[in-house]
Amino acid sequence: MKWVLLVLRIKRRKGCEMMQVLCPWCGVRDEDEFTYGGPAHITRPTSGGDAPQQDVSDEKWASYLYEKDNVKGIARERWVHVHGCGQWFNLARDTVSHKIHCVYKMGEPCPVLTPEGDPKNRND
Amino acid sequence: MQHYSVTSLVKNAIHHHEKWQKTWRSPELKSSYDVVVVGGGGHGLATAYYLAKEHGITNVAVIEAGWLGGGNTGRNTSVVRSNYLFPESAKLYDFSLKLFEDLGQELNFNVMLRQAGMLILMHGRHDLEIMRRNLNAMHMNGIEAEWIDTNEVAKLARGINLSDEARYPIHGGILQKRGGIARHDGVAWGYARAADRFGVDIIQQCAVTGFDISNGAVRGVQTTRGLVKTNKVAVAVSGHSSVLADMAGFRLPVTSQTLQACVTEPLKPVFDVAVMSPMLGVYISQSDKGEVVIGGGLDNYPSYGQRGNVATLEHTISGVVELFPQLSRVKLMRQWGGVVDIVHDSSPIIGHTPIGGMYINCGFGTGGFKATPVGGWTLAHTIANDTPHELIAAFTLDRFKTGAFIDEMGASGIAH
Numbered sequence: 103m104k105w106v107l108l109v110l111r112i113k114r115r116k117g118c119e120m121m122q123v124l125c126p127w128c129g130v131r132d133e134d135e136f137t138y139g140g141p142a143h144i145t146r147p148t149s150g151g152d153a154p155q156q157d158v159s160d161e162k163w164a165s166y167l168y169e170k171d172n173v174k175g176i177a178r179e180r181w182v183h184v185h186g187c188g189q190w191f192n193l194a195r196d197t198v199s200h201k202i203h204c205v206y207k208m209g210e211p212c213p214v215l216t217p218e219g220d221p222k223n224r225n226d
Numbered sequence: 227m228q229h230y231s232v233t234s235l236v237k238n239a240i241h242h243h244e245k246w247q248k249t250w251r252s253p254e255l256k257s258s259y260d261v262v263v264v265g266g267g268g269h270g271l272a273t274a275y276y277l278a279k280e281h282g283i284t285n286v287a288v289i290e291a292g293w294l295g296g297g298n299t300g301r302n303t304s305v306v307r308s309n310y311l312f313p314e315s316a317k318l319y320d321f322s323l324k325l326f327e328d329l330g331q332e333l334n335f336n337v338m339l340r341q342a343g344m345l346i347l348m349h350g351r352h353d354l355e356i357m358r359r360n361l362n363a364m365h366m367n368g369i370e371a372e373w374i375d376t377n378e379v380a381k382l383a384r385g386i387n388l389s390d391e392a393r394y395p396i397h398g399g400i401l402q403k404r405g406g407i408a409r410h411d412g413v414a415w416g417y418a419r420a421a422d423r424f425g426v427d428i429i430q431q432c433a434v435t436g437f438d439i440s441n442g443a444v445r446g447v448q449t450t451r452g453l454v455k456t457n458k459v460a461v462a463v464s465g466h467s468s469v470l471a472d473m474a475g476f477r478l479p480v481t482s483q484t485l486q487a488c489v490t491e492p493l494k495p496v497f498d499v500a501v502m503s504p505m506l507g508v509y510i511s512q513s514d515k516g517e518v519v520i521g522g523g524l525d526n527y528p529s530y531g532q533r534g535n536v537a538t539l540e541h542t543i544s545g546v547v548e549l550f551p552q553l554s555r556v557k558l559m560r561q562w563g564g565v566v567d568i569v570h571d572s573s574p575i576i577g578h579t580p581i582g583g584m585y586i587n588c589g590f591g592t593g594g595f596k597a598t599p600v601g602g603w604t605l606a607h608t609i610a611n612d613t614p615h616e617l618i619a620a621f622t623l624d625r626f627k628t629g630a631f632i633d634e635m636g637a638s639g640i641a642h
């Protein structure tokens with residue numbers, strides 16, 4: 103395990119720190135316990151009413167499956183605590199600073215955020 | 227513009243090297259151009275160069291938010307190769323490698339190409355099966371590459387751990403002899419200088435902030451130095467492609483993520499070849515200065531932060547020390563990250579966009595340095611003729627609707 107030493111040396115360097123993620127069930131943990139699971143609040147397309155899904159256009163499928171907002175700034179994301187409790191949850195995270203502004207449960211709407219990214223009124 | 231040669235070196239030596247011309251001009255931004263290229267990385271600069279050289283379109287500006295090559299062009303680990311899986315990719319990347327082979331002459335600028343070979347290591351039965359298949363595909367595509375055994379691995383990658391006791395013992399590998407490394411900023415500077423020579427305006431420290439679009443076609447580019455009129459825009463901003471697409475009102479199948487790399491302190495020359503281990507998720511080469519250049523996989527979440535995380539670095543370093551245990555005591559000098567444009571099928575997107583007159587080059591993700599010449603070549607052709615160059619006909623945005631993917635993930639399975 104020689105490389106542990108090398109890695110420890112790297113960890114002590116400034117500006118090269120682990121992102122901390124707040125799991126709603128387990129509390130704050132290092133980022134390597136988690137896996138990013140894609141953008142949040144993406145809805146599967148329908149062709150409206152009871153029309154069969156195969157009627158959804160190729161454009162709509164392409165947009166649903168592959169196109170991304172990929173925002174520079176605060177993004178809504180799904181994460182899973184894969185090396186922990188195994189639960190999924192959502193968070194609003196700044197893709198430049200990596201600051202996590204709020205964590206909320208799957209299925210809940212994203213709390214309204216101020217332009218600085220802080221939650222205005224928690225949606226409990 | 228001064229030609230670089232032995233004579234110019236001697237002449238300038240007489241003047242104590244005080245009379246060298248600037249490598250390129252720093253002109254004022256004009257109010258209109260025939261073509262505006264957004265992004266002064268290798269791909270943007272190469273596009274401008276080939277527009278001027280191959281198509282006679284010289285009223286061109288390259289607009290760069292920061293400095294030339296300050297994006298991924300100056301941050302990559304500079305591996306060049308063409309050992310891809312699918313015929314479309316093999317053609318594209320091999321054309322690029324061929325342009326690379328003459329690039330120093332073409333640009334009158336030393337891009338320090340070193341074709342000492344690209345070696346992909348085989349660690350076990352599963353590697354063996356997939357790599358034999360890949361090698362067959364390369365041969366079918368006319369890409370020369372060969373199967374080598376551990377004796378040859380030992381000769382090429384001196385110091386590599388060939389012990390049976392290794393966690394993932396090495397049994398051989400695939401060697402592409404024409405693969406190797408080149409000087410990344412040399413490529414950017416070379417294209418910049420050569421494009422400037424044709425009259426292309428290179429504008430640094432100027433960011434594009436929006437587009438003037440009417441009736442679905444581009445009419446101008448808004449910048450931090452005012453509006454520029456143009457009917458043709460080439461967007462070559464790699465990790466920032468979604469941001470630019472958003473300005474123009476469309477979305478791309480791109481996720482921006484960090485790819486990081488690091489270098490050790492300089493050592494005496496140990497090996498020439500670039501070595502990649504898909505199993506360990508690392509690749510390594512030694513620069514002309516002697517630094518060991520190390521790269522690995524992506525940081526696995528979206529980021530525009532231009533810096534890497536420790537978890538990925540730890541994984542990468544552990545792989546390197548597994549391959550070269552004697553490097554465990556060597557100090558790392560620098561570590562950095564670049565914002566790369568990741569696409570579902572690990573293949574680039576080059577060509578038309580939903581906006582008339584707007585063309586894009588993106589999606590090269592972790593492996594577009596090697597494609598710098600061909601990216602510029604094909605995009606310039608596409609802009610000049612308003613039809614996709616044959617080499618990129620399969621690499622359009624449309625493939626996400628038709629499902630005609632060129633899935634190179636399996637072939638590389640790792641950043642490179």
Ligand SMILES: Cc1cc2nc3c(=O)[nH]c(=O)nc-3n(C[C@H](O)[C@H](O)[C@H](O)COP(=O)(O)OP(=O)(O)OC[C@H]3O[C@@H](n4cnc5c(N)ncnc54)[C@H](O)[C@@H]3O)c2cc1C
Nearest residue numbers: 265267268269291297298299303305434564594595596642
């Ligand atoms: C760590 C790392 C290692 C890599 N290793 C390899 C390798 O070994 N081999 C390989 O082939 N590839 C490698 N790559 C990938 C390769 O670096 C890229 O695919 C390639 O350099 C992309 O070039 P580009 O010119 O398209 O983009 P860039 O060089 O990123 O240039 C884009 C430019 O656009 C500018 N820009 C952005 N927004 C704006 C705006 N609004 N207005 C004006 N300008 C703007 C940026 O400042 C930037 O300079 C690696 C990448 C990284 C990060």
Ligand SMILES: [Zn+2]
Nearest residue numbers: 125128183187
């Ligand atoms: Zn948890």
